[in-house]
Each structure stands twice: as structure tokens, then as C-alpha cells.
Amino acid sequence: SEHFYEERGALAFFMEEKKSWKMENWYRHLRLKHDVLMSESKPVGGAWNFDKENRKNWRGEPTPNSLRRPKHDHTKLWGEIVESGITTFGNPTSEAFQWPLSREESLVMLKDFCSANIRFFGDYQDAMSVKHQTLFHSLLSFSLNLKMISPQEVINTVVQELVEDRENIASIEGFVRQVLGWREYIRGIYWAKMPDYLKSNHFLFGRELPGWFWTGDVGMNCLSTTIKQSLNTAYAHHIQRLMIVGNFSLLAGLNPHDVHHWYLGIYIDALEWVEAPNTIGMSQYADGGVLATKPYVSSSAYINRMSDYCKGCQYSRKEKHNTKSCPFDTLYWDFLSSQRRFFDKNPRMAMMLKNLDRKSDEEKSLIANHAKVLREGIEEL
Ligand SMILES: Cc1cc2nc3c(=O)[nH]c(=O)nc-3n(C[C@H](O)[C@H](O)[C@H](O)COP(=O)(O)OP(=O)(O)OC[C@H]3O[C@@H](n4cnc5c(N)ncnc54)[C@H](O)[C@@H]3O)c2cc1C
Ligand code: SF4
Missing domain, CATH: 1.10.579.10 (DNA Cyclobutane Dipyrimidine Photolyase, subunit A, domain 3)
Incomplete structure (x- = not known):
């Protein structure tokens, strides 16, 4: 479907003869095949991977821009759930549910991410702080997984940013790696290894969650x-x-x-x-x-x-x-x-x-x- 670059079985087919299922090989294959960040069969920026530049901690600067997130009022629905006696956990934030529920709302978030936060996504993608929960992340996984936007349009929009800002190759490559590389790879693993994959327990660990x-x-x-x-x-x-x-x-x-x-x-x-x-x-x-x-x-x-x-x-x-x-x-x-x-x-x-x-x-x-x-x-x- 248009919600993935590859068919469910494509990763298993690609890895058939290979000793180990390395994400990096798959990612490079997809970059070439789908002509993403490529220039005459060479990676744009002269390298496949800028991961080393993407490992900074964040100490309060630069300030992440707030993405325009929707606010849906679901108090009535939440009231019905509570009245039915269903056991729940966490905070439903029912008066201001912040996740997009339509393609239009998802596109606003994609646009905001590109204009506001992609610039620093790479630098700070591994950073964590009590001062900011989302930093420069896109918050697009929900929209992608619920098929409100497609990975192709996400990647095309992000890659377009490179035209505006040639210096930003490390961030843009870092983001493309997540969506084209990791997301497609993870899905391929699922379809290749299920249903037994769910039973895996290499270390035979059995302690209950606290x-x-x-x-x-x-x-x-x-x-x-x-x-x-x-x-x-x-x-x-x-x-x-x-x-x-x-x-x-x-x-x-x-x-x-x-x-x-x-x-x-x-x-x-x-x-x-x-x-x-x-x-x-x-x-x-x-x-x-x-x-x-x-x-x-x-x-x-x-x-x-x-x-x-x-x-x-x-x-x-x-x-x-x-x-x-x-x-x-x-x-x-x-x-x-x-x-x-x-x-x-x-x-x-x-x-x-x-x-x-x-x-x-x-x-x-x-x-x-x-x-x-x-x-x-x-x-x-
Ligand atoms: C233990 C664990 C559980 C996870 N569970 C989920 C899950 O249930 N659903 C989910 O979508 N992601 C999951 N991830 C992957 C990743 O953490 C989330 O995709 C990401 O945090 C979503 O936030 P974001 O949209 O702001 O991502 P960003 O940091 O902005 O990244 C951009 C996009 O890249 C994709 N992406 C990045 N890493 C991965 C990955 N490892 N696998 C698949 N897609 C990736 C996502 O679509 C994401 O929206 C999990 C990771 C770990 C370690
Ligand atoms: S438990 Fe405390 S000291 Fe240890 S890593 Fe976590 S925050 Fe740091």
C-alpha cells in the first residue's frame, strides 16, 4: 500500500542470502531503489550516515518550537468509559486530546515540524531533559501508523527542506534513516518472524513488572x-x-x-x-x-x-x-x-x-x- 515503501515480504527476500539482517544494508538499498537523498547513485552530502554528528546533549538551548497540536474535547466519551466501570490508567487528557485525528491535522504537524524543528532534529535526537518532553522530535508516528499521512509524503516534504538549507544534511539524513530505514526494517522483521517472534525470551527472564x-x-x-x-x-x-x-x-x-x-x-x-x-x-x-x-x-x-x-x-x-x-x-x-x-x-x-x-x-x-x-x-x- 502507499503507507509503506515496500511489500511485507521484501525485507525477508532481500536478506535471503545474507548472514545477518543488518538495517544499514537495507537502508542503503532503499535509498538507491527509491532515489532518496541520492545524486547520480551517490549519497547526497558524500556519506550514507551522519550519525556521529547526531549525538549532542541538550542543556536548554536552542529552544524547540511548539508544534501546533490539535485539541479535541472528548470529555463526554471519557465520561461514558468511567461510568461503565472500565479500569483505566494514566491521564486521558480528555478535555484536550492532543493527537491529530485527520489528514489535515497531520499535515499541519508535518509542516510545523519542517519549518520549526527539523533543523535541530539530528543534533538532539538522543537528548533527554526534564525541561522539555518532545524536544525536536516530529510526533508523526501516530499519523503515519494510523495511515493519515504516508511515509513518501513525509520524506519528500522533509527532503525538500534540504533545498532551503544545504547545511542541514545531517539532520535530514538522520530523519530519513528513521522513516525509510528503521520503520521499513521493523515492519519487514515483523512479517518475516511472526508468529513465533512474540514468544522469544533469549535470557529466559520472568520477573513481573513492578x-x-x-x-x-x-x-x-x-x-x-x-x-x-x-x-x-x-x-x-x-x-x-x-x-x-x-x-x-x-x-x-x-x-x-x-x-x-x-x-x-x-x-x-x-x-x-x-x-x-x-x-x-x-x-x-x-x-x-x-x-x-x-x-x-x-x-x-x-x-x-x-x-x-x-x-x-x-x-x-x-x-x-x-x-x-x-x-x-x-x-x-x-x-x-x-x-x-x-x-x-x-x-x-x-x-x-x-x-x-x-x-x-x-x-x-x-x-x-x-x-x-x-x-x-x-x-x-
Ligand atoms: C521499546 C520501543 C518501543 C517502540 N514502540 C513503537 C511503537 O509502538 N510505534 C512506533 O511507531 N514506534 C515505536 N518505537 C520507535 C520510536 O521510538 C517511535 O517511532 C518514535 O519515538 C515516535 O516518535 P516521533 O514520531 O516523534 O519520532 P521521531 O523521532 O520524530 O522519528 C521520526 C519517525 O521515524 C519513525 N521511526 C523512528 N524510529 C523507529 C523505529 N525504531 N521503528 C519504527 N519507526 C521508527 C517513526 O515513524 C517516527 O515518527 C519504539 C521504540 C522502542 C525502543
Ligand atoms: S537512577 Fe538516578 S542517578 Fe541513576 S541514571 Fe537514573 S536519574 Fe541518574
Whole structure:
């Protein structure tokens, strides 16, 4: 259909003879095939990938422009839901539902994104801040997934911006990579690997989600901020989903199927074809590496580098493996240590394992003991 560039089975066909299903190969193939950001079969700007330029943290400047978002009054509908006694969670914002419900409203958001925020999308796409929930992101996934606008028109409109601003190739390529590369790739994985994909549980993790996943009432500022934002707005951007909630879920050993259902229930743009591979594959590595070449896990160092969450947190990055220290740090080292048999031969994990090996036996034992305390006391974090 016009709502995707490729047929459902195209990724599997393209990857048939290939050893690993690398997104990058697929992305370059689609750039060439659909003539997106190409000039005489060469990538515009002289490179396929400007990812290295897209890794800045955001400290309050530049100011993101507010996208003109619709406000729909759904109080009557919400009243009926409440009266029917249906159990709900989060904040429905029924008096001012902010998501587009028509093609016209979606096009306004696309236009606003291009005139206001695409300029800085690339630079700050991985940044997170308590001061701003959406930064320079497009908020277009809902419109795309609900088929109110097509990926072709989104990409054509964004690429048109390059004519206005030749300097902005890193941002525009970064955005095209998300829609043409990742979105088409994720969909291809879904149709190639289902239905068994949903049952994947590489690490055999089975811990229940803590109750605070439904309230955000947790002392870890990064998780509290992201979960509360998600419950209130049905939105978190990619790095919040991947490196805050997903990262914690994997390090804590939560059941990947429960995690999958949580994401499916929380986000406005969640449809199974796109949510499941992102959660089960990219975020929880439950598929054993079909989608991601290594698990997306980090200690607090990454979170602190890319956000301002740690400043307002009750946990300290300076303390080590005790009740005051950052739980991410203990859980991260414990995950690497307890699951290392899966990673020993993975060259992309070599640096992480080398750092683990530098730790003394005494610290390793502290880590293992405190990780146990954290997992058992997960409700109290
Ligand atoms: C655990 C997890 C669960 C996710 N669940 C969903 C989901 O249910 N629905 C969904 O649409 N996206 C999902 N994503 C991908 C991504 O986080 C969202 O598409 C993005 O945050 C939507 O916000 P945006 O429109 O402002 O995106 P922007 O940052 O502005 O990106 C532009 C567009 O690129 C596309 N895109 C970017 N990354 C991906 C990706 N990994 N997979 C597919 N499309 C992508 C989206 O259509 C998005 O609108 C998930 C990611 C993770 C890590
Ligand atoms: S100190 Fe740890 S728990 Fe607190 S915000 Fe930073 S990473 Fe999150």
C-alpha cells in the first residue's frame, strides 16, 4: 500500500542470502531503489550516515518550537468509559486530546515540524531533559501508523527542506534513516518472524513488572520522569523508550512479554507490527540478536551524558553498590557478568566485557549481592 515503501515480504527476500539482517544494508538499498537523498547513485552530502554528528546533549538551548497540536474535547466519551466501570490508567487528557485525528491535522504537524524543528532534529535526537518532553522530535508516528499521512509524503516534504538549507544534511539524513530505514526494517522483521517472534525470551527472564510502571512513583528520576510523561501524554521519544524504560527492564530481568504488553498499552503510536520488534528485539534482545547486533544496555554514564535526569535524583552516581547508589550501575555490571556467556564471542561487546574484567573480585561480589537486593526490592526503588 502507499503507507509503506515496500511489500511485507521484501525485507525477508532481500536478506535471503545474507548472514545477518543488518538495517544499514537495507537502508542503503532503499535509498538507491527509491532515489532518496541520492545524486547520480551517490549519497547526497558524500556519506550514507551522519550519525556521529547526531549525538549532542541538550542543556536548554536552542529552544524547540511548539508544534501546533490539535485539541479535541472528548470529555463526554471519557465520561461514558468511567461510568461503565472500565479500569483505566494514566491521564486521558480528555478535555484536550492532543493527537491529530485527520489528514489535515497531520499535515499541519508535518509542516510545523519542517519549518520549526527539523533543523535541530539530528543534533538532539538522543537528548533527554526534564525541561522539555518532545524536544525536536516530529510526533508523526501516530499519523503515519494510523495511515493519515504516508511515509513518501513525509520524506519528500522533509527532503525538500534540504533545498532551503544545504547545511542541514545531517539532520535530514538522520530523519530519513528513521522513516525509510528503521520503520521499513521493523515492519519487514515483523512479517518475516511472526508468529513465533512474540514468544522469544533469549535470557529466559520472568520477573513481573513492578507496580510503579503504572504510576511512575519510583525514586529513580529517569524512570519516574519517563513513565509519568508516558502515562500523561502517551508519548516518549525513542531514547526514553530504549535507554530508560527498556534498558531498566532488561537489566532488571523483567519478563519480555509483559514488557511488550506494557509498551503496547501505553504509547499512542503502538501497533503490534511496529511495537513488538522494537520492544522484544531492539529493546529486550529477547530474539537473541536477530534485530540488534548487541543489547542496548548502559550504566548511568550514558543517561547522565544524554540527559539532566541525574541532577534531580535521590540516587547518587558517586556511591557504589549500596542503598544510595544508582541502581542502573549495579544492574548493568551484574547483567554483563551473569549473561557474559552469550556475549563472549560478540566483538561489539568486547569493550564492555573488558571494563567488567578490570573490576576486582571484591567489587564483583558486591555487585552480585547488591543486584540481588535491588531485584528483590524492585517495588521499593
Ligand atoms: C521499546 C520501543 C518501543 C517502540 N514502540 C513503537 C511503537 O509502538 N510505534 C512506533 O511507531 N514506534 C515505536 N518505537 C520507535 C520510536 O521510538 C517511535 O517511532 C518514535 O519515538 C515516535 O516518535 P516521533 O514520531 O516523534 O519520532 P521521531 O523521532 O520524530 O522519528 C521520526 C519517525 O521515524 C519513525 N521511526 C523512528 N524510529 C523507529 C523505529 N525504531 N521503528 C519504527 N519507526 C521508527 C517513526 O515513524 C517516527 O515518527 C519504539 C521504540 C522502542 C525502543
Ligand atoms: S542517578 Fe541513576 S537512577 Fe538516578 S536519574 Fe541518574 S541514571 Fe537514573
